[in-house]
Every structure is written in C-alpha cells, then in structure tokens.
Amino acid sequence: MTATTASTSLALRSPWAMVPSLGNLDAYIRAVHALPLLTAEEEAESARRLRDHEDVDAAGRLVLSHLRLVVSISRQYLGYGLPQGDLIQEGNVGLMKAVRRFDPDQGVRLVSYALHWIKAEIHDYIVRNWRLVKVATTKAQRKLFFNLRSLKHDLKAQAEDPVRHALTAAEIDQVARSLNVSADEVVEMETRLAGGEVALEAPSDEEEGGALAPIHYLSDDTHEPSRQIERQARDQLASHGLTHALEQLDARSRRIVEARWLDVNDDASGGKTLHELAAEYGVSAERIRQIETAALKKMRATLASA
Incomplete structure (x- = not known):
C-alpha cells in the first residue's frame, strides 16, 4: 500500500462517525x-480487497467516497414530491449493492457502475410510495412516468407558446412513439402527474395553529373504543345520572332547576325566568338565583361521584 493510499485509508475510515444522520439534511x-x-x-485496490478478502473497511471506503454521487442523483427526482432524505437513503442502498457487485477488473470506474443501481433503487422507492404511479406497472409505463416531464420540457422549449402546459394531439403522438406507449397512456399519465399530491398528515415541522391536515377531518372514529366509552358515559349521565342528581335535591330546589333548565315552552322561549319563579314562591329573584346556584353545585358533585 502506498503512502497516499494509507493516508486516504485513514481519512476515510474515521468519517463513518463524521457523517450525520439524514434527519439533518443540510449537515449530511x-x-x-x-x-x-x-x-x-x-478504488481498484479497495474493490479487490472487498472481493477477495471480504474487507469491510474497504467496502466502507468505497461507499463513503461515493455518497456525494447519491446526493447529486437524488436531486433529479425532487419533482415527485418525496423527501430528499428518503431518496438519498434509498440511493445509498443502491450504492451499497453496487459496491458489493463491483468488479474492478472490468475496466470501468465505480461511479459509472453505481449509477444504474442508485437510480434503480430510487425508481423502485418512488413507484412503491407515490400513488400516481400505480398505473406504471409495465416497463414502458415506468419509462413514460420517469421521462414525461423532461420530454414535455423539451417540447415546450420548441413550441411557439411555451407558457401553455397541456400537450397538443401531435405532441402526445410524438411522446407515445418515442416511449413506445399508446396515446391514451400518455394522456392518462399527464393527467395524473398534473393532479398533484396532498399529504394526509401534516409535516412534523408544521407550525402550531396552521391549517388542519386531511387526517384530522377525514378520519372516522365512530367505532374507536375510547370514543364509544365516552358516548356511553355521556348517555348514562344524560339519563340515569341526571335523574339521580335531581333526586338528591329538595322539592323547591328541584322545581327551580327543572323550571329554569329542563322545561321548554312550546314557543321555544326557554324555561322560566328568575322573576317568574320569585313571584311563584314569594321571594326575591336574588334568592331564587342563590337556590339555583346551590342546587346546580350539588348536582355537579353528585354527577362527579357517579
């Protein structure tokens, strides 16, 4: 091993601990x-040591020296609405597969060999995680999915009106012939790609007080056990619990509570007023309010202990 190789080996062996997690993307x-x-x-020496001696340190040197390649490739796929950190992570998996299979005696550099593996892993990740590509089940459809944006960009650059977004019939036929798919498949894919994505859950870094994510108003908790228990308890309190609480009051207190809060007139004017009850019992309205307050307090205590 040359002095240069030895120094590079030492420089690349320690950085395993220097590479931060993808949670801090900028630092990574x-x-x-x-x-x-x-x-x-x-590179060739490290690849031979890995191939011939299963040298883990050699594999580490090859992977670490090509992590920047994965970052560069991941930027090409940011238009699909997936986090760059996830794309890099999947690309790193492809890089490790490439390192494992790389043969230095084939006369090519690892960077050229790894491109295929990195892109393949990222493509598979996008297909698995982006609902719009569920139609991309064949090789031709996958090619359409990953190339339609760039082809549209080229066609717009050649068009007389580059501002328009939709493809013309002639352009659709041109794309279909170029990618060996039908014109209907091009139209369908273009429609799906133009639809955009809406996250079901809000991003973890969303500021408090922001707009509610769809999961908050689309979820159905009708049969969720804790909700059912809450409803049963509420119904119990509204029926048997309320009746029991009223039974703990003296006749006058019960009459005042029922007249004020439980009896509703046919004209929807609500229960009796304090002055009406004061006239009925021959006391002041303030006294009726005191009796009502004491009765409600006693009822709350009874309900709380139920």
Missing part, C-alpha cells in the same frame, strides 16, 4: 461533500 450534504475521493488505483 455538507459532510459527504467534505469526504475525500479515491483515485482510480485506490
């Missing part, structure tokens, strides 16, 4: 771009 990207690259000789 800065860290991977600070990692040194391998020369062709160093």
Whole structure:
C-alpha cells in the first residue's frame, strides 16, 4: 500500500462517525461533500480487497467516497414530491449493492457502475410510495412516468407558446412513439402527474395553529373504543345520572332547576325566568338565583361521584 493510499485509508475510515444522520439534511450534504475521493488505483485496490478478502473497511471506503454521487442523483427526482432524505437513503442502498457487485477488473470506474443501481433503487422507492404511479406497472409505463416531464420540457422549449402546459394531439403522438406507449397512456399519465399530491398528515415541522391536515377531518372514529366509552358515559349521565342528581335535591330546589333548565315552552322561549319563579314562591329573584346556584353545585358533585 502506498503512502497516499494509507493516508486516504485513514481519512476515510474515521468519517463513518463524521457523517450525520439524514434527519439533518443540510449537515449530511455538507459532510459527504467534505469526504475525500479515491483515485482510480485506490478504488481498484479497495474493490479487490472487498472481493477477495471480504474487507469491510474497504467496502466502507468505497461507499463513503461515493455518497456525494447519491446526493447529486437524488436531486433529479425532487419533482415527485418525496423527501430528499428518503431518496438519498434509498440511493445509498443502491450504492451499497453496487459496491458489493463491483468488479474492478472490468475496466470501468465505480461511479459509472453505481449509477444504474442508485437510480434503480430510487425508481423502485418512488413507484412503491407515490400513488400516481400505480398505473406504471409495465416497463414502458415506468419509462413514460420517469421521462414525461423532461420530454414535455423539451417540447415546450420548441413550441411557439411555451407558457401553455397541456400537450397538443401531435405532441402526445410524438411522446407515445418515442416511449413506445399508446396515446391514451400518455394522456392518462399527464393527467395524473398534473393532479398533484396532498399529504394526509401534516409535516412534523408544521407550525402550531396552521391549517388542519386531511387526517384530522377525514378520519372516522365512530367505532374507536375510547370514543364509544365516552358516548356511553355521556348517555348514562344524560339519563340515569341526571335523574339521580335531581333526586338528591329538595322539592323547591328541584322545581327551580327543572323550571329554569329542563322545561321548554312550546314557543321555544326557554324555561322560566328568575322573576317568574320569585313571584311563584314569594321571594326575591336574588334568592331564587342563590337556590339555583346551590342546587346546580350539588348536582355537579353528585354527577362527579357517579
């Protein structure tokens, strides 16, 4: 091993602990771009040590020196609405697969060999996690999905009216011939891609007080056990509990509570007023209010202990 190789080996062996998690994306990207690259000789030597001796350190050197490649490739797929951190993570899986299968004696650099594996993992991740690509079940449809945006961009650049967004019939036929799919498939994919995505749950960093995510108003908790228990308890209090609480009052207090809160006139004017009850019992309205307050307090205590 040359002095240069030895120094690079030491420089790349320790950075495993220097690369932060993808939770802090900016710090991760800065860290991977600070990692040194391998020369062709160093790369070939590490690949042979991995192939011939299962050298884990050699595999680490190959992976670490190409993490920036994954970051670069992930940027090409940001238009699909998925987090870049997730794209990088999947791309790193592809990079590790490439490192495992790389043969230095084939005469190509790892960067060229790894491109296929990194993109393949990212493509599979997008297909698994983006609902719009459920139609992309064939090889031709997948090719359409991943190339339609770039083809539309090229066609718009050539068009007389680059502001318009929809493809013309002639352009649809051109795309269909280019990607070996039907014109109907092009139209369907363009419609789906133009529809956009709405997150069911709010992002974790969404500020408090912001708009409610769909999960808050689309969820059905009708049969959720805790909700059922709450409803049963509420119904119990509204029927048997209320009756029991009223039974704990003296006749006058019960009459006042019922007349004030439980008896509703046919004309929807509500219960009796304090002055009406005061005239009925020959006391002041303030005295009726005191009796009512004491009765309601006693009822609350009875309901709380039920």
